[in-house]
Amino acid sequence: MRAPTGEQYPLSLTAEGRAVSAVVTQVAAGIRSLEVDGVALVEGFPESATPPGAAGIVLVPWPNRVAGGAWMLDGARQQLDVTEPKTGNAIHGLLRNTGYRLLEREGHRVKQGATVFPQHGYPFLLETTVEHSLTPEGMTVTHTLRNDSAASAPVAVGAHPYLALGGVPTEDLVLTIDAATRFLTDQKQIPVSEEAVAGTDFDLTQGRRVGGLDIDHGYGGVRVQATDGRSVQSLEAPDGRRVELWADDDFRFVQVFTPRNFAAPEGARQAVAIEPMTAPANAFNSGEGLRWLEPGETWTLAWGIRFVAAAG
Numbered sequence: 001m002r003a004p005t006g007e008q009y010p011l012s013l014t015a016e017g018r019a020v021s022a023v024v025t026q027v028a029a030g031i032r033s034l035e036v037d038g039v040a041l042v043e044g045f046p047e048s049a050t051p052p053g054a055a056g057i058v059l060v061p062w063p064n065r066v067a068g069g070a071w072m073l074d075g076a077r078q079q080l081d082v083t084e085p086k087t088g089n090a091i092h093g094l095l096r097n098t099g100y101r102l103l104e105r106e107g108h109r110v111k112q113g114a115t116v117f118p119q120h121g122y123p124f125l126l127e128t129t130v131e132h133s134l135t136p137e138g139m140t141v142t143h144t145l146r147n148d149s150a151a152s153a154p155v156a157v158g159a160h161p162y163l164a165l166g167g168v169p170t171e172d173l174v175l176t177i178d179a180a181t182r183f184l185t186d187q188k189q190i191p192v193s194e195e196a197v198a199g200t201d202f203d204l205t206q207g208r209r210v211g212g213l214d215i216d217h218g219y220g221g222v223r224v225q226a227t228d229g230r231s232v233q234s235l236e237a238p239d240g241r242r243v244e245l246w247a248d249d250d251f252r253f254v255q256v257f258t259p260r261n262f263a264a265p266e267g268a269r270q271a272v273a274i275e276p277m278t279a280p281a282n283a284f285n286s287g288e289g290l291r292w293l294e295p296g297e298t299w300t301l302a303w304g305i306r307f308v309a310a311a312g
Contacts, residue, residue: 003047005030006099013108013134020108020134023047028057029100029112029130031161034139036307040166041138041243043264043271052263053273054160057096058130060145061116063158064218064255064281065089067190069121071284080121087188092160094122100130109133124153126293137306138243144300147293154290156279157301158255162262162271163245165237170270171211173235177204177256180221183280190282194220204256207236210272213258218280224249233274240310247303251276253289276303 006026013020023032023044030051033044045052069080069090080090100112109131116126125148133140147153165173182202183191197203202217222231233254234244247254255275262271278301279289293299 001048004050005032005047007102008032008047009105009110011108011110011132011134013136016136018136020136020138022132022134022139024110024112024132025056026099026102026112028096028098029114029132030058031056031132031139034305035166036138038166039241039307040164041305041307043162043164043262046265053162053259053271054092054096055162055273057092057160058143059093059158059160059275059277060095060128060143061122061124061126061153061155061157062093062279062284063156063275063277065091065189066284067188067282071121073123078121078123081119089188089190090121093158094119095128103129104131118149124149124151126153126155135304135306137308138304139306140302140304142300142302144298145293146298147295150295152292152294154284155293155299156277156283156290157250158275158277159303160273160275161245161305162273163235163243163305164271165235165241165243168237170272171209173210173237173272174207175204175210175213175256175258175272176207176234176236177219177254177274178223178231178233179205179219179254180223181219183218183220185218185281189216191218191280191286210235210258210270214260216255216257216259218253218255218277220253220280222252222254235272235274242308244306244308245274245276245303246306247276248301250278250301251303253277253280255281
């Protein structure tokens with residue numbers, strides 16, 4: 001029987017005394033598993049399943065939601081297909097259910113490509129690639145987008161990994177999000193304003209135990225480190241081990257989601273999605289973080305997941 005996520009690409013790497021493994025899927029160029037020395041760094045799911053809660057998928061040409069699936073282009077209303085019926089929004093882009101083409105493959109990496117064709121509400125032609133490459137610490141994910149349209153095209157990029165630290169109950173992990181603001185949303189989860197998190201219950205800069213959190217918020221003002229130009233968000237175990245999500249400076253926003261009904265193989269429980277995004281929800285309408293690629297222009301950007309051992 002074929003897997004509902006298409007071809008499965010097992011990856012492995014032994015380097016610097018560590019054994020790293022992963023499985024990447026054809027559909028949505030998703031991450032189905034990632035381990036370092038047998039420690040799971042993401043919430044995995046069986047080959048026979050679809051990604052629970054969009055686990056591990058790529059979000060292009062927008063992450064999160066577009067209000068009502070509608071936006072304006074040169075004074076003309078554009079209507080995307082509504083893909084979140086409960087809110088009436090368009091969610092997570094146009095490649096969520098697309099089977100990518102295999103472009104390159106080695107033991108430790110796989111590169112896939114997919115085309116965004118002109119369609120309802122998005123009259124542009126994009127070529128995209130996603131490369132998943134293992135490192136001694138974990139995985140690097142590199143995206144490229146090229147505008148093959150005759151006009152400038154609006155684009156944003158995101159991903160939807162649920163991070164984990166194998167063997168440690170999710171509720172016992174400490175979540176740190178190095179971001180200065182959060183977006184307040186309406187009942188349909190569309191941003192209506194942005195506020196500073198300092199001094200509020202939504203300030204995660206000093207770390208909060210996951211078991212005490214019940215949030216689904218977009219954060220802005222993501223801090224980029226001066227040393228390498230990257231942002232870092234993390235989950236830390238009581239013994240000091242961490243899993244980190246890093247992203248280059250194109251990813252200035254992050255969505256944090258802590259559902260208590262994540263469909264894990266052993267049953268529903270709490271999980272933590274840390275979603276790097278180049279633009280927040282509803283960027284096609286607000287313009288915030290939205291990038292317009294000129295005809296023929298290419299955009300390359302990267303993020304990754306890494307394991308950090310306890311100090312000492």
